[in-house]
Amino acid sequence: MQIEFTAPLWQWEARTDSWWFVTVPPEHSDELADLPLPPRGFGSVRVRVTVGGSTWTTSVFPSDRDGGYVLPMKKKVREAERLTPDEPVAVRLETVDV
Template sequence: MQIEFAAPLWQWQVRTDSWWFVTVPPEHSDELADLPLPPRGFGSIRVRVTVGTTTWTTSVFPSDSNGGYVLPMKKKVREAEKLVPEKPVQVTLETIDV
């Protein structure tokens, strides 16, 4: 399955660590939740992601706070694509192992 969406970049801080995410919109999170996938840690789903000219493999994770999935955004990607907090990020996400 391949989905495309735009959503703002946001930061989650825990202790001294800082993690950056983009939230998968509810309609696409529902599609991901309905996939018949093998069980993985934390309910994660392996994906191939493209933002701008950068493509990488990672996982999306269920989020307790919004009931959808969140996509972690590596520092390397944020810097290469000049992503700015709270600004929309155009994402192409393709599931792996489906």
């Protein structure tokens, strides 16, 4: 499954030193939640992510923040793509292991 969306970059308030995320919109979070995936820690879903010219493999995680999944954004990617807080980030997710 491939999903494309745009959402703002935000920082987790509990750990302002390092944790940044983009929230997967509700309709796409519902699609991810419905996938028949092998059980993983915290209900995570493995994905291949592309933001700008950067592509990497990670997992998206269910979150209480907005009731959907969140995508952690690595510092290396934030710097390479010049991402700034609260600004929209264009994301392409491709599920892995499905």
